[in-house]
Amino acid sequence: MSAHGYGQQHQHGQQQDGQHRHVQGHVQGHGHVPAADLDWDALAAHLEREADLRAGAVTAAGQWLSGLAGEGAVRRVLDVGAGPGVIAGLLAEVFPAAEVVAVDQSAALLERARARSGGRVGTQQADLPEEFDKLGEADLIWSGNAIHHLGDQQAALTALAGRLRPGGLLAVAESGLPPRFLPRDFGLGRPGFQARLDAAHEDGFAAMRAELPGTTEEIEDWPAMLRRAGLVPSGTRTFLVDHPAPLAPSVREYLHTQLVRRHDQLAEVLGPEDRATLEALIDRDGGTGILRRGDAFYLSAMTVHSGRRG
Ligand SMILES: C[S@@+](CC[C@H](N)C(=O)[O-])C[C@H]1O[C@@H](n2cnc3c(N)ncnc32)[C@H](O)[C@@H]1O
Structure with a gap:
C-alpha cells in the first residue's frame, strides 16, 4: 500500500517506439474506479510518514548499493521522484562524501x-x-515508487541510464x-479483507497507468528492462519493513490516511460488507478503528532492482 493515488497530474506527450505497445492518448471510462487527480503537495506529510516507515529498509538498501559501487566511487547521487526527500536524506547518510540531489516535479x-x-540535500x-x-x-541514481x-517506464529507465557515469548504478x-x-x-466482516482491498487497488492502479500520457504497456520484468536500458543487471534485493504491534501513533496516522484514501478511491467497487469494514477501520473514535486497535501492525517488503553502466 504505497502512496499512490489513481489519476494523473500532468499532460506529458512523449510517445516513443520500442519493444512495447502504445496506448494512444488517454483511455477514458475505466468503469467504476474513480480517477481522482493526484495532489502530491497535499500528500507531503503522508509521503514523509510512508518513507519514515521504510527508513531501515532504505538504509540497508543504500549500504548494499554502496558495497556494489565500491569505496569512494559515489560522488553524486540523484533521487528521482524524491517527494519530500526523506529517502534522499537517508542516502546522504549512507554516502556522506557525495553530493545528493532530490529530483521531483513538485517545488x-x-x-x-x-x-x-x-x-545537506540539494534539489x-x-x-x-x-x-x-x-x-x-x-x-548512483535511486528512484522509488x-x-x-x-507513461513509458522503459523510456524512463533508458533516459536515467543515460545520466549514469561509467560504472554508475541505477537502483x-x-x-x-x-x-x-x-x-x-480481525473480527470485522469476512476474513480476506486485505487481499480483496489489494485486488481492487490493483485495478485502480492499472486504470491510473492507462490514463498516463504516452502510456505504454510493459511486462514489468525490471531486470530485463534495466538490460534493455543498456545496463548490466547487478542484483535484486528485497528489504523487510517490519513494525510489530503495538504501533506508534505516527504509523497509525499513516495507516488511517491510507485507508481513508482507499475509501475515497474504492468504496464504490467494494462489496457492502467490505465497505462497512473499511468504514469501521477509519472511524477515528471507535475501538474498531485503526487508530485504536491493539492488533494493528505494519509488515511489508521493498524490492530494489539494480543495474550498472558498463
Ligand atoms: C509515490 S511518490 C514517491 C516518493 C518517494 N520516492 C518515496 O518513495 O517515498 C511519487 C513522487 O513522484 C513524483 N512524480 C510523479 N510524477 C512525476 C513526473 N512526471 N515528474 C517528476 N516527478 C514526478 C511525485 O511528485 C511524487 O513526489
Whole structure:
C-alpha cells in the first residue's frame, strides 16, 4: 500500500517506439474506479510518514548499493521522484562524501526536502519525462515508487541510464510486497479483507497507468528492462519493513490516511460488507478503528532492482 493515488497530474506527450505497445492518448471510462487527480503537495506529510516507515529498509538498501559501487566511487547521487526527500536524506547518510540531489516535479515537496535536511540535500525541479536533461550526471541514481507514474517506464529507465557515469548504478525500488496491517481474521466482516482491498487497488492502479500520457504497456520484468536500458543487471534485493504491534501513533496516522484514501478511491467497487469494514477501520473514535486497535501492525517488503553502466 504505497502512496499512490489513481489519476494523473500532468499532460506529458512523449510517445516513443520500442519493444512495447502504445496506448494512444488517454483511455477514458475505466468503469467504476474513480480517477481522482493526484495532489502530491497535499500528500507531503503522508509521503514523509510512508518513507519514515521504510527508513531501515532504505538504509540497508543504500549500504548494499554502496558495497556494489565500491569505496569512494559515489560522488553524486540523484533521487528521482524524491517527494519530500526523506529517502534522499537517508542516502546522504549512507554516502556522506557525495553530493545528493532530490529530483521531483513538485517545488513544494523539494522545499520540504531542503528544509528537512538543513541544506545537506540539494534539489532539482524537473517535469519528467520532458526534463531528464536537467538531471546532470550521477554515480548512483535511486528512484522509488516514481517510475510507475510515467507513461513509458522503459523510456524512463533508458533516459536515467543515460545520466549514469561509467560504472554508475541505477537502483529502482518498485514492486515488493503490499503491506499487511491486521491479522487474517480481525473480527470485522469476512476474513480476506486485505487481499480483496489489494485486488481492487490493483485495478485502480492499472486504470491510473492507462490514463498516463504516452502510456505504454510493459511486462514489468525490471531486470530485463534495466538490460534493455543498456545496463548490466547487478542484483535484486528485497528489504523487510517490519513494525510489530503495538504501533506508534505516527504509523497509525499513516495507516488511517491510507485507508481513508482507499475509501475515497474504492468504496464504490467494494462489496457492502467490505465497505462497512473499511468504514469501521477509519472511524477515528471507535475501538474498531485503526487508530485504536491493539492488533494493528505494519509488515511489508521493498524490492530494489539494480543495474550498472558498463
Ligand atoms: C509515490 S511518490 C514517491 C516518493 C518517494 N520516492 C518515496 O518513495 O517515498 C511519487 C513522487 O513522484 C513524483 N512524480 C510523479 N510524477 C512525476 C513526473 N512526471 N515528474 C517528476 N516527478 C514526478 C511525485 O511528485 C511524487 O513526489
